[in-house]
Amino acid sequence: MDLVQKIKKNKFKVGIIGLGYVGLPLALEFSIKNIQVIGFDLDAGKVRKINKEKKSYIKHIPSEKIKKEVNRKTFLATTDFSRIKETDAVIICVPTPLNANREPDLSYVLNSTEEIAKYMRKGQLISLESTTYPGTTDEDILRILEKTGLKVGKDFWLCFSPEREDPNNPHYSTSTIPKVVGGVTEKCTMIGKMIYSKVIDTVVTVSSARAAEATKLLENIYRSINIALVNELKTVFDRMDIDIWEVISAASTKPFGFTPFYPGPGLGGHCIPIDPFYLTWKAREFEISTKFIELAGEVNTSMPYYVVEKVMHAFNKNFKHINGAKILILGLAYKKDIDDIRESPSLKLIELLQDRGAIVDYNDDYVTEIPKLRKYKFNKKSTKITKSNLSKYDLVLLSTDHTYYDYEFILRNSRIIVDTRNAFGKFKSSKIFKA
Numbered sequence: 001m002d003l004v005q006k007i008k009k010n011k012f013k014v015g016i017i018g019l020g021y022v023g024l025p026l027a028l029e030f031s032i033k034n035i036q037v038i039g040f041d042l043d044a045g046k047v048r049k050i051n052k053e054k055k056s057y058i059k060h061i062p063s064e065k066i067k068k069e070v071n072r073k074t075f076l077a078t079t080d081f082s083r084i085k086e087t088d089a090v091i092i093c094v095p096t097p098l099n100a101n102r103e104p105d106l107s108y109v110l111n112s113t114e115e116i117a118k119y120m121r122k123g124q125l126i127s128l129e130s131t132t133y134p135g136t137t138d139e140d141i142l143r144i145l146e147k148t149g150l151k152v153g154k155d156f157w158l159c160f161s162p163e164r165e166d167p168n169n170p171h172y173s174t175s176t177i178p179k180v181v182g183g184v185t186e187k188c189t190m191i192g193k194m195i196y197s198k199v200i201d202t203v204v205t206v207s208s209a210r211a212a213e214a215t216k217l218l219e220n221i222y223r224s225i226n227i228a229l230v231n232e233l234k235t236v237f238d239r240m241d242i243d244i245w246e247v248i249s250a251a252s253t254k255p256f257g258f259t260p261f262y263p264g265p266g267l268g269g270h271c272i273p274i275d276p277f278y279l280t281w282k283a284r285e286f287e288i289s290t291k292f293i294e295l296a297g298e299v300n301t302s303m304p305y306y307v308v309e310k311v312m313h314a315f316n317k318n319f320k321h322i323n324g325a326k327i328l329i330l331g332l333a334y335k336k337d338i339d340d341i342r343e344s345p346s347l348k349l350i351e352l353l354q355d356r357g358a359i360v361d362y363n364d365d366y367v368t369e370i371p372k373l374r375k376y377k378f379n380k381k382s383t384k385i386t387k388s389n390l391s392k393y394d395l396v397l398l399s400t401d402h403t404y405y406d407y408e409f410i411l412r413n414s415r416i417i418v419d420t421r422n423a424f425g426k427f428k429s430s431k432i433f434k435a
């Protein structure tokens, strides 16, 4: 039976490489629809959690969901890549970070492609979901896969389909977010669409893998630039004694031509601070510079420094200084109600405040201790928010506005508050300083 027939009869097996924030929910989605899934990961700990403990390691994915699918035997995880042979479609969901020189680090994608090449056979579809620059699929990946002697569009199918996961968004899940697919050949696109349509309500096709890669970059560059714009306007309006939050709220009443973006302590997460620079790097090959991207990066990167200036200003107003002061940062995750601290500006804030002599603690119920990170080695555990704990701090810095915070309680029991998210917006108090 060829792949098209297998898909039509729901008799195909999916392999997902990389069981992280993107790969795990996607694997579960296929499994829920009664499609056999094998999840591949290098991390034996994650594989054990799924197969043996049947537990989740991502806050917004309930363990129950994993348990149900593993028990039904439609989903299993493995570190044994030879099982790629058993699958009909292989979807790559591995990290695409920047290296120390802020250049694309494609090593995870290339290593997993090498693994696929070792075990691939005729008739399989390979789909890349990791965010990357245009050309990754039809140049870098294709080169590795065709070294096997198999030919794309004839022996196997290859496409790019960007992930649009928005962790913890109550309105959208993996299956209800429309998905873009672009193949290396027309038939690759067609087969990619058929597979994704089994689990995604709306699949949108584009003419090539490159167009699909570029689509994802446009989406994330759009966000990075618009966030930079409001971050810059925040600093300008602040000097003019105008509240940016009030202005955004008023502008949002315009029913067309305006989409609100909100300022904050800086960009965070695995995507928006990183992805735009994949295009910057690739554009150099075409002798073109990406000025908007660089400028947005500069503005967003300067935000934690702006916040620290505001902290110093708040101390000054209270006849205190930062050196030796005790500061409690609220929220370590890069956005509210999640447990992801990758590129979180809160980490940069800890570093900058400590550099200036402050003694810094943090609270985040979703991140009970700070793991060892590539960039930072903080040995800290989350501090509970109690009346007596709050009274120990000279200043409370709200970095991430988790829903569980009782702002009224925090305001009542804190001495000075610096608020980067307008979380205390509805209160009038000389204790509050917006940053």
Ligand SMILES: NC(=O)c1ccc[n+]([C@@H]2O[C@H](COP(=O)([O-])OP(=O)(O)OC[C@H]3O[C@@H](n4cnc5c(N)ncnc54)[C@H](O)[C@@H]3O)[C@@H](O)[C@H]2O)c1
Binding pocket: 017, 018, 019, 020, 021, 022, 023, 040, 041, 042, 043, 046, 093, 094, 095, 096, 108, 111, 112, 129, 130, 131, 132, 163, 164, 165, 166, 167, 270, 271
């Ligand atoms: N997290 C998001 O919300 C999000 C949204 C859209 C796009 N993306 C993109 O999706 C991709 C994956 O991101 P993520 O957040 O899921 O990353 P993640 O770090 O949560 O998960 C990646 C997983 O891949 C595994 N891995 C690494 N190398 C491997 C290999 N060679 N073989 C098998 N497994 C390997 C890791 O152990 C890890 O479990 C990235 O390109 C990212 O930019 C992420």
